[in-house]
Amino acid sequence: MQQDFLIIGGGVVGMAVAYGLLRAGCRVTVLDGSDDSLRASRGNAGLTWVQGKGAGMPAYAELSFEASLAWPDFAAELEERTGLDLEYEHRGGVDLCFNQEEAEARQREYSAIQSTSPYLARQFRWQYLDRTSLASYLPGLGEGVHGGTWSPHDGHCNPLYLLRALFSANLGLGLDYRPGCEVHLLTPLMNGFRAATTHGTYEAERLILAAGLGSAALAPMLGLSGAVRPVRGQVLVTERLQKIAQLPTPQIRQTASGAYLIGDIQEEVGFDRGVTLPIMQQLADRAVRIFPFLAHARLVRSWGALRVMTPDGHPLYEASRQYPGAYGLSSHSGISLAAFHAGRLAESILQDSLNHEYAKFSGARFSRSALNP
Numbered sequence: 001m002q003q004d005f006l007i008i009g010g011g012v013v014g015m016a017v018a019y020g021l022l023r024a025g026c027r028v029t030v031l032d033g034s035d036d037s038l039r040a041s042r043g044n045a046g047l048t049w050v051q052g053k054g055a056g057m058p059a060y061a062e063l064s065f066e067a068s069l070a071w072p073d074f075a076a077e078l079e080e081r082t083g084l085d086l087e088y089e090h091r092g093g094v095d096l097c098f099n100q101e102e103a104e105a106r107q108r109e110y111s112a113i114q115s116t117s118p119y120l121a122r123q124f125r126w127q128y129l130d131r132t133s134l135a136s137y138l139p140g141l142g143e144g145v146h147g148g149t150w151s152p153h154d155g156h157c158n159p160l161y162l163l164r165a166l167f168s169a170n171l172g173l174g175l176d177y178r179p180g181c182e183v184h185l186l187t188p189l190m191n192g193f194r195a196a197t198t199h200g201t202y203e204a205e206r207l208i209l210a211a212g213l214g215s216a217a218l219a220p221m222l223g224l225s226g227a228v229r230p231v232r233g234q235v236l237v238t239e240r241l242q243k244i245a246q247l248p249t250p251q252i253r254q255t256a257s258g259a260y261l262i263g264d265i266q267e268e269v270g271f272d273r274g275v276t277l278p279i280m281q282q283l284a285d286r287a288v289r290i291f292p293f294l295a296h297a298r299l300v301r302s303w304g305a306l307r308v309m310t311p312d313g314h315p316l317y318e319a320s321r322q323y324p325g326a327y328g329l330s331s332h333s334g335i336s337l338a339a340f341h342a343g344r345l346a347e348s349i350l351q352d353s354l355n356h357e358y359a360k361f362s363g364a365r366f367s368r369s370a371l372n373p
Helices: 012-023 058-082 100-115 118-123 159-172 212-222 277-290 292-296 338-350 364-371
Strands: 003-008 028-031 093-097 127-130 147-151 176-178 183-189 192-197 200-209 229-238 252-254 260-262 299-309 316-319 326-330
Touching (some): 003 192, 012 326, 028 200, 058 159, 100 147, 252 277, 260 277, 277 292, 326 338
Antiparallel strands (some): 192 200, 252 260, 316 326
16 A cells, blocks of 8 residues: 655654554555764754844744744653653753843844734744843853843754654554665656665655655755755753753753753855864853853763754754655744644645745745845
């Protein structure tokens, strides 16, 4: 019996959409790469975030906000299905500013997003707080921090546990999971699509390309744009320390185990996933500026990972007009948008209404921007 969907890519984006389709009763095969594939899902900080999303594209900010509203039920459902604790917390978050200029620019940006979206003007809550006012949210905050924007809509989770829970839930719903199947050719057929891999060929009526950075090479085969590039991030991890009731920030957050994740770096270095001493020093210095008590904490691990970044930094959702039934999905906010990907986005794909409902996220915007710089 032919599968309803082939999904290329077993990261958080692909597995979240698979979860939504499987819940709807679809037959789904996921073709995943090898263990050494470029995997953004294993290298991120685990934020479920609204702040800062959508500058220049209010629709993205609205999606992020709606995803944050859906996350509590999404997490509870996954935990009930699998018995796995996602370490999800939704108590708000703070995005730090280190000087007056940065603080003023941040406030202008958030006000501009709200001014172009009546929905967010009504719903999105945020406030700029000086360092003293942040003390109750971030005990131990250093004098070198100017302040930050606080919002009740932000949160965080363990991204590895999220991915594990999606795998477990999907397998329980009948997912046909094929690891180690690097796809090198996608072919439209009369009644579906064929994927040629390192371990044979697979066919289905419809196909979803959620291959992260691999989409750049595969998307043109289906008449999709696949406009993505790698942007490196580096992360430092401290030893486990006593838990403190602190809100997460993009710059640093304490995990459920007590370790601190230190990051928020973006580097244009191609496909280099390495870590570098200057960046590690920069991250360590900033961490101590934020929380001086970390000066004596031991660092136990570091890693580099590659974000899946579109030209404007916003998600890419599109259905092929040349080959109906093929879809391309790319986003560097796979954790934040996971509830949306498993919910409304999966429903839109199932109903084949992606281009109608999410036209603003199509790759066509990149060709338009090229014509109108």
